[in-house]
Amino acid sequence: MASDRYFLHHGILLPTVVHNEESLKYANDFKVQDSDVFAITYPKSGTTWMQEIVPLVLNGGDLTPVQTIPNWDRVPWLEETRAALVLNRLPSPRAMVSHMPYHLMPPSFFPSKAKVIYVTRNPKDVMVSSFHFHKMASFLDDPGTFDEFLNKFLSGQVLFGKWTDHVKSWRNSDLGDRILYITYEEMVKDLRGVLERLSRFLGRDLSEETLDRVANHCCFSNMKLNAMSNYSLVPQEIMDSSKSPFLRKGVAGDWKNHFSPEQDFKFTAVLKEEMNGTNIKFPWDEE
Numbered sequence: 650m651a652s653d654r655y656f657l658h659h660g661i662l663l664p665t666v667v668h669n670e671e672s673l674k675y676a677n678d679f680k681v682q683d684s685d686v687f688a689i690t691y692p693k694s695g696t697t698w699m700q701e702i703v704p705l706v707l708n709g710g711d712l713t714p715v716q717t718i719p720n721w722d723r724v725p726w727l728e729e730t731r732a733a734l735v736l737n738r739l740p741s742p743r744a745m746v747s748h749m750p751y752h753l754m755p756p757s758f759f760p761s762k763a764k765v766i767y768v769t770r771n772p773k774d775v776m777v778s779s780f781h782f783h784k785m786a787s788f789l790d791d792p793g794t795f796d797e798f799l800n801k802f803l804s805g806q807v808l809f810g811k812w813t814d815h816v817k818s819w820r821n822s823d824l825g826d827r828i829l830y831i832t833y834e835e836m837v838k839d840l841r842g843v844l845e846r847l848s849r850f851l852g853r854d855l856s857e858e859t860l861d862r863v864a865n866h867c868c869f870s871n872m873k874l875n876a877m878s879n880y881s882l883v884p885q886e887i888m889d890s891s892k893s894p895f896l897r898k899g900v901a902g903d904w905k906n907h908f909s910p911e912q913d914f915k916f917t918a919v920l921k922e923e924m925n926g927t928n929i930k931f932p933w934d935e936e
């Protein structure tokens with residue numbers, strides 16, 4: 650880790666652009682309220698999608714916030730530098746996102762009744778999405794070749810560490826009915842069905858018409874057009890969408906266009922080894 654673009658926090662690589670000691674202290678000292686809602690993800694697993702969906706479900710489908718407030722202020726990251734500015738002003742129930750592994754959540758989170766939506770995505774697609782993101786984001790190191798980046802991903806020398814550690818930490822958490830597990834792939838396949846589950850989980854009784862409106866607003870093609878969500882407000886020298894748009898493809902299985910058979914074999918073998926003995930199964934394990 651020779652770059653000044655990153656630093657280690659409890660052994661996990663974080664980007665200096667939006668994290669520092671102060672923001673991490675703020676996150677650790679954060680007083681979680683029982684009404685708080687956290688959408689937790691390993692990077693590139695559906696965070697931006699949740700920043701769109703969760704406020705809509707919580708407010709009964711009113712599109713105003715998602716059409717007028719940038720996602721990073723609408724549903725802020727707990728651990729980022731903006732959190733201190735934004736979070737204390739959010740009306741209850743506060744919705745926020747985080748990439749933190751379970752054990753690095755603020756101490757006040759554990760005894761609270763705050764709810765968690767944990768989104769998992771096929772790690773091969775996570776890696777592909779992250780590879781393209783590293784090419785367009787000037788605050789991150791160039792990813793190198795696809796093969797080099799694959800090796801970094803498997804060894805956890807990437808933002809927020811190993812995918813397997815993150816997933817195991819949250820899948821093994823003891824949060825009972827405080828946590829809802831969903832996958833990116835389910836959302837791609839049946840967003841309307843996921844919205845119904847999510848509304849029930851968050852205690853919101855949305856009408857059929859509202860669910861349809863939310864599903865329509867949150868589909869990839871519409872979100873791509875929403876300037877409050879597609880990162881077009883970020884200057885091009887920071888995120889260059891001509892290299893790769895932030896909302897890039899929005900599909901399941903794009904890894905098949907990137908992985909060689911050898912890379913697929915290696916990636917699968919490493920993941921299998923690390924998930925061995927966990928009882929955590931995903932639909933893509935059989936692919």
Ligand SMILES: Nc1ncnc2c1ncn2[C@@H]1O[C@H](COP(=O)(O)OS(=O)(=O)O)[C@@H](OP(=O)(O)O)[C@H]1O
Binds near residue numbers: 898
């Ligand atoms: N509405 C919708 N439908 C389908 N896919 C969507 C949607 N919104 C975001 N995305 C895709 O999510 C990927 C970005 O992940 P994150 O938002 O978690 O990124 S980040 O961690 O906040 O940087 C990135 O995936 P890729 O397209 O594979 O790169 C986005 O396109």
